[in-house]
Amino acid sequence: MTPTTPPPPRDGGWRRTHPRTLLVHATWPLPPLTSLAAAAVATGGRIPPGTWIALAALTVSFAVVTAVGAVRWARTEFRVTGAALEVRTGVLTRRLRTVPLDRIRTVDLTATPLHRVLRLTALRAGTAGDGSGVPVLDALPVAEAGRLRGALLARASSGAATDDPVLARFSPRWLWYAPLTFWVVGGVLIAAGTVHRVLHGMGVDFWELGFVQRAFAAFGTVSPWLTVPAALLVLLAAGAVGAVALYAENWWDHRLEWADASTLRVRRGLFTTRTVTVGRARLRGVLLREPLLLRAGGGAAVRAVAGGLGDRDENRARSGLLPPAPRALAVRVAGGALRAPFPDPPLPGRGVPATLVRHPRAALRRRRLRGLLWVTLPGTALSAGCGVAFAPVLLPWAGAYAVVSAGVAWWAARAAYRALGHGLCGGHLVVRSGVFSRDTLALERSAVAAWTFSSTPFGRRAGLVTLTAAFAAGEGRHRIPDLAAARAPGFAAAAAPGIVEEFLVGADGGGRP
Numbered sequence: 001m002t003p004t005t006p007p008p009p010r011d012g013g014w015r016r017t018h019p020r021t022l023l024v025h026a027t028w029p030l031p032p033l034t035s036l037a038a039a040a041v042a043t044g045g046r047i048p049p050g051t052w053i054a055l056a057a058l059t060v061s062f063a064v065v066t067a068v069g070a071v072r073w074a075r076t077e078f079r080v081t082g083a084a085l086e087v088r089t090g091v092l093t094r095r096l097r098t099v100p101l102d103r104i105r106t107v108d109l110t111a112t113p114l115h116r117v118l119r120l121t122a123l124r125a126g127t128a129g130d131g132s133g134v135p136v137l138d139a140l141p142v143a144e145a146g147r148l149r150g151a152l153l154a155r156a157s158s159g160a161a162t163d164d165p166v167l168a169r170f171s172p173r174w175l176w177y178a179p180l181t182f183w184v185v186g187g188v189l190i191a192a193g194t195v196h197r198v199l200h201g202m203g204v205d206f207w208e209l210g211f212v213q214r215a216f217a218a219f220g221t222v223s224p225w226l227t228v229p230a231a232l233l234v235l236l237a238a239g240a241v242g243a244v245a246l247y248a249e250n251w252w253d254h255r256l257e258w259a260d261a262s263t264l265r266v267r268r269g270l271f272t273t274r275t276v277t278v279g280r281a282r283l284r285g286v287l288l289r290e291p292l293l294l295r296a297g298g299g300a301a302v303r304a305v306a307g308g309l310g311d312r313d314e315n316r317a318r319s320g321l322l323p324p325a326p327r328a329l330a331v332r333v334a335g336g337a338l339r340a341p342f343p344d345p346p347l348p349g350r351g352v353p354a355t356l357v358r359h360p361r362a363a364l365r366r367r368r369l370r371g372l373l374w375v376t377l378p379g380t381a382l383s384a385g386c387g388v389a390f391a392p393v394l395l396p397w398a399g400a401y402a403v404v405s406a407g408v409a410w411w412a413a414r415a416a417y418r419a420l421g422h423g424l425c426g427g428h429l430v431v432r433s434g435v436f437s438r439d440t441l442a443l444e445r446s447a448v449a450a451w452t453f454s455s456t457p458f459g460r461r462a463g464l465v466t467l468t469a470a471f472a473a474g475e476g477r478h479r480i481p482d483l484a485a486a487r488a489p490g491f492a493a494a495a496a497p498g499i500v501e502e503f504l505v506g507a508d509g510g511g512r513p
Helices: 021-025 030-042 049-074 113-117 142-152 172-180 186-201 210-220 224-251 292-296 312-318 327-338 361-389 394-419 457-462 488-495
Strands: 077-080 084-089 095-100 104-111 120-127 136-141 166-169 255-260 263-268 273-279 283-291 299-306 320-326 421-425 428-433 437-444 448-454 464-471 477-484
Touching: 021 049, 021 113, 021 136, 077 142, 104 113, 104 142, 113 120, 120 142, 136 142, 166 320, 166 327, 172 224, 172 292, 172 320, 224 320, 263 320, 283 292, 283 327, 292 299, 299 327, 320 327, 361 394, 361 457, 361 464, 361 477, 394 428, 421 488, 428 477, 448 488, 457 464, 464 488, 477 488
Parallel strands: none
Antiparallel strands: 077 084, 084 095, 104 120, 104 273, 120 136, 166 255, 255 263, 263 273, 283 299, 283 437, 299 320, 421 428, 428 437, 448 464, 464 477
């Protein structure tokens, strides 16, 4: 048997994952060993006693975990019958998990750099719900994983792909949109926090390192009017480089296509590759996301609203159809995934009529009041209080903050209100909201399983209600904030008939619930 040949089927069609699985699990000590080496370099070779203890514990843990992994591999088997995927595991307590094929919604193939070197991939099938009961086959030969994916999705209706099945291919020009994401600043802060936490765990105080103290000493000898802008520029430059690198790692070689008439497939990744396959019957809608900076740069991203993508965190990792890219392309991709034109209504006040229902002016007043109460008032009161109690020089700053923050809150409230809208477009419910991240959701009306009406005392006084649609896909729900309370029940009844009609008062079906 050659090293690349998968093991032959066992009795009853039961199979094991490839023996190279053991090599995949045997590399888990590399990150902590790298951290120990970094701590030794940072301290100039002066390794604290706690580090030696951690190294000894790591060695023992490696031996134990490797042995347990070998036993677990030997006692894990799987097979695909005509109706289900079956996986049996366990040493002392044997467990058999059976997943009917007609409940499998998605198939995710993920290969880390080590998987790719060993020519393996991990397979996870997604079902309705969070998918927590579906086991992961963590190291299959690539060819065998492809055949298994086809067998798991065999219940999907077959058919040829469309005339142009490829919806999007990666373009290096998309990298320009990477610095317009959260990772420009957030990525640097997360990386710095991770380094500090690792060094602290090794008994090393980051702030006592020689090069850090020298950097802060040099920083303090220069005028803050030069050092602060320079530090911000360095932070933004480091964040931009990191954001581009992260974007390339996640989305390089991206390809979104209809594998056939009923299967949508996303393939992406530079070092760690991922292929997610979604059945057309499980795709309930799409979400067009436009964060503030990305929107200013003319970009947008597209996510799928589909069942079987796992819990909240897994859904966010697997639901991406298109990374930050030109907005026109994002709209086309969203329409291609829906197999219908994506409802992209213009914003009110652009010289064209809006196709979504505008929300009452009370929603605008609420946003203005929230901005003043949550942003302007606390900051102004804090600055003024510190000025009166400690430093009168802060009083002019309090006034300046009040003026600037009130203007920003006024603008943000106006932008958030202009983005609000909801409506029906053919067989889809369309909802748009948000200012820092403006989201447009197109959801199949048949996917709505329940409605929730909620309001605060202030909202009831203003005649507003928040309507939440619950559905068995994506993150499971989506809010439509600040509708007119008198119109919300009628809209819910029209969007998803058969749910709220029996609770409505009035023959016209538009009264209050």
